[in-house]
Amino acid sequence: MYSRRAGAVVWNLSFSHPLNDWEVGDFASLLTLLESVVVTESVRDRRVWASNSSGRFYVKAYLEEANPGGIVAFPTQLEPLSALAAEYQSGSRLARKNKGLFLCVSVHVLGEEYAAIRRTRGDGNCFFRSFMFSYLEHILDSQDKAEVDRITAHVEQCKKTLQSLGYADFTFEDFFALFLEQLESVLQGSGNSISHDELVTRSRDQSTTDYVVMFFRFVTSGEIRRRSEFFEPFIMGLTNSTVEQFCKSAVEPMGEESDHVHIIALSDALGVPIRVLYLDRSSCDTGGVSVNHHDFIPASGDPHNAAGGSSDTINPIITLLYRPGHYDILYPK
Amino acid sequence: MVDFARVQKELSECNRDVTISGIRIVPQSDNLLHLSGTIPGPIGTPYEGGTFKIDIILPDGYPFEPPKMQFITKVWHPNISSQNGAICLDILKDQWSPALTLKTALLSLQALLSAPEPDDPQDAVVAQQVLLSPVLTPMHPLDFHLSFFQYSLVSICVWAPQYLRDYPTFAGTARYWTETFAKTNSIGNEEKVQKLLEMGFPEDLVRTTLKEVGDDETMALEKLCPG
Numbered sequence: 001m002y003s004r005r006a007g008a009v010v011w012n013l014s015f016s017h018p019l020n021d022w023e024v025g026d027f028a029s030l031l032t033l034l035e036s037v038v039v040t041e042s043v044r045d046r047r048v049w050a051s052n053s054s055g056r057f058y059v060k061a062y063l064e065e066a067n068p069g070g071i072v073a074f075p076t077q078l079e080p081l082s083a084l085a086a087e088y089q090s091g092s093r094l095a096r097k098n099k100g101l102f103l104c105v106s107v108h109v110l111g112e113e114y115a116a117i118r119r120t121r122g123d124g125n126c127f128f129r130s131f132m133f134s135y136l137e138h139i140l141d142s143q144d145k146a147e148v149d150r151i152t153a154h155v156e157q158c159k160k161t162l163q164s165l166g167y168a169d170f171t172f173e174d175f176f177a178l179f180l181e182q183l184e185s186v187l188q189g190s191g192n193s194i195s196h197d198e199l200v201t202r203s204r205d206q207s208t209t210d211y212v213v214m215f216f217r218f219v220t221s222g223e224i225r226r227r228s229e230f231f232e233p234f235i236m237g238l239t240n241s242t243v244e245q246f247c248k249s250a251v252e253p254m255g256e257e258s259d260h261v262h263i264i265a266l267s268d269a270l271g272v273p274i275r276v277l278y279l280d281r282s283s284c285d286t287g288g289v290s291v292n293h294h295d296f297i298p299a300s301g302d303p304h305n306a307a308g309g310s311s312d313t314i315n316p317i318i319t320l321l322y323r324p325g326h327y328d329i330l331y332p333k
Numbered sequence: 334m335v336d337f338a339r340v341q342k343e344l345s346e347c348n349r350d351v352t353i354s355g356i357r358i359v360p361q362s363d364n365l366l367h368l369s370g371t372i373p374g375p376i377g378t379p380y381e382g383g384t385f386k387i388d389i390i391l392p393d394g395y396p397f398e399p400p401k402m403q404f405i406t407k408v409w410h411p412n413i414s415s416q417n418g419a420i421c422l423d424i425l426k427d428q429w430s431p432a433l434t435l436k437t438a439l440l441s442l443q444a445l446l447s448a449p450e451p452d453d454p455q456d457a458v459v460a461q462q463v464l465l466s467p468v469l470t471p472m473h474p475l476d477f478h479l480s481f482f483q484y485s486l487v488s489i490c491v492w493a494p495q496y497l498r499d500y501p502t503f504a505g506t507a508r509y510w511t512e513t514f515a516k517t518n519s520i521g522n523e524e525k526v527q528k529l530l531e532m533g534f535p536e537d538l539v540r541t542t543l544k545e546v547g548d549d550e551t552m553a554l555e556k557l558c559p560g
Contacts, residue, residue: 170342171432207334210397214431238369249423251431254397
C-alpha cells in the first residue's frame with residue numbers, strides 16, 4: 001500500500017474504476033487524511049476496525065463508531081435554503097467540487113424563489129427517491145383525490161404496457177402494489193392513513209423505499225421501451241447504446257443514476273410535471289446570475305393532461321435541485 | 334429478507350414450460366434459499382447434448398441483490414472457471430435488476446455458453462492455453478491439473494483467449510469436457526461416481542475412468558487401483 005521514496009511516504013492506491021467527478025473531492029480529502037498518518041514501521045500491524053462476530057467487516061458498523069452523534073437519515077428534515085448557501089461558503093464536499101463563488105451567487109438567487117431544501121440519499125436512486133417523497137408529500141398536503149384517481153389510472157396503464165412488453169406479472173406486481181399502498185396511505189380517511197412525520201419515517205425505511213424505487217424503474221423502463229422510436233435518439237446521444245441495452249443496464253438495475261431520459265419517461269408515463277433546477281458549471285454559460293431550470297411537462301395527447309396546452313399554465317408538482325450526480329427536493333416560497 | 338412468495342412464483346413459472354425451455358430449477362433445501370438449476374447446452378456449440386447443473390444461493394436481499402450462481406458441472410469456457418465453476422457475467426454482479434428472474438439469469442448463462450465474452454475472461458487457463466502452447470491437441474481433463482500448475486508459474490497479462498486465437502482447439506477441449514462431465518449418462522452414473530469418490534479417488538479421474546470402461550464400476554475400480 002505504501003512505500004518510502006527519499007524518506008517520504010508514498011501511498012500507492014489502486015482504483016477499481018476511474019474516478020467520477022463527484023469522487024474527486026472525496027479522494028483529495030482521503031489523501032490529506034493519509035498525509036497526517038505517521039507509519040511506525042517497528043510496530044506490528046494490527047486491525048483497527050474490528051470485524052463483527054461473524055468475522056465480516058461492515059462499513060455501517062464503522063460509520064456508527066465514527067459518528068457517535070448518529071448518521072444523517074435521508075430524506076433529511078426540511079432545511080432552510082440558507083443551509084445550502086452556508087454549505088458553499090464553508091466549502092463542503094459538493095461545494096468544493098463545484099468550486100464556486102459563482103455558485104455562491106446562484107444559491108442566493110435560488111433563495112429568492114425557494115424557501116427550503118430536503119436532501120435525499122445519494123445512492124444513485126436519488127431521483128426516484130426524491131420523486132417518491134415529493135409526490136406523496138404533495139398528495140398528503142393537498143388531499144387531491146382527483147389526482148390520486150388520475151395517477152392510479154396511469155399506473156394501471158403502465159402495468160398493461162409491461163405485460164404487452166412481455167414482462168411476467170410476478171416480476172413487477174409486488175412493486176406496483178406497494179406504491180399504490182403508499183399512495184392510499186397518504187389520503188386521509190382511508191383507515192390506515194399516515195401523518196407527515198410518519199411519511200418521513202417511512203421514506204427512511206430501506207425496504208419500503210427500495211420497492212417504490214423499483215416500481216419507478218419499471219414504469220420508466222416500460223415507457224422507454226413502449227416509445228422506443230421517440231427515445232432512441234436521446235439514448236444514442238447519451239450512451240451510444242440501443243434502447244434495449246439502455247433499459248437493461250441504466251434503468252432497471254438499482255443504483256443506476258437518472259438522466260433527462262429517465263425524467264422524461266417517468267414524467268410522461270405517470271403524467272406528473274417535474275421541474276429540475278440545475279446548479280452546475282453549465283449555469284456559468286448564461287453569463288448572468290440565474291439558475292437554469294427545465295420543466296418536464298408530460299407529453300401532450302394525454303387525455304388526462306390535455307387541458308394545459310401551453311407549458312406555463314402547468315404547475316410542476318415536483319421541484320428538484322440537480323447538482324452533478326445528485327438530486328434533492330426544493331420547496332418554493 | 335428474501336421474498337419467498339416471489340421465489341415460489343418464479344419456480345412454478347419456470348418449471349411450467351420446462352419442456353420448451355429445457356430449464357429447470359429445484360430447491361436443494363426446504364427453505365428455498367439454496368436451489369439448483371439445469372440448462373441444456375446450446376445446439377450448434379461444443380456444449381450441445383450436455384446438461385449443465387448450476388448451484389444457486391439466494392442472498393438475503395433477493396430480488397434486490399443478485400442470486401449467487403456457480404456451475405457444478407465442469408465446463409470449459411473462457412468466462413467460467415474450470416476449477417470451481419465461478420461465473421463472470423455482468424447481470425450476476427452490478428447489472429442485476431429485480432426485473433430479472435432466476436430463469437432469465439439461467440437463460441443468460443445459456444446465451445453465455447453460445448457466445449463467450451473473451452474480453453472479460455474468468456478462466457485464465459482457458460484464456461492462456463494457446464499463448465503458452467501454440468500447438469495443442471484437445472486437452473484431456475486428466476492433464477489439466479498438471480497443466481494448470483505449469484501455467485500458473487507464468488504470469489501473463491495479455492488475455493489471448495484460446496477460443497479466439499485457436500477456435501478448433503478450444504472447441505475440441507470444450508466438447509471433450511461436455512462429453513465427460515455433462516452428458517446424461519455421466520449424470521446417470523451419480524451413484525457409482527459417489528461410491529468411488531468415497532474411496533478417495535479424485536472426481537475428474539473417477540468420471541473419466543468410468544467413461545473409458547463403459548460405466549463398469551468393477552473395471553473402473555481395477556483401473557483406478559494399479560497393481
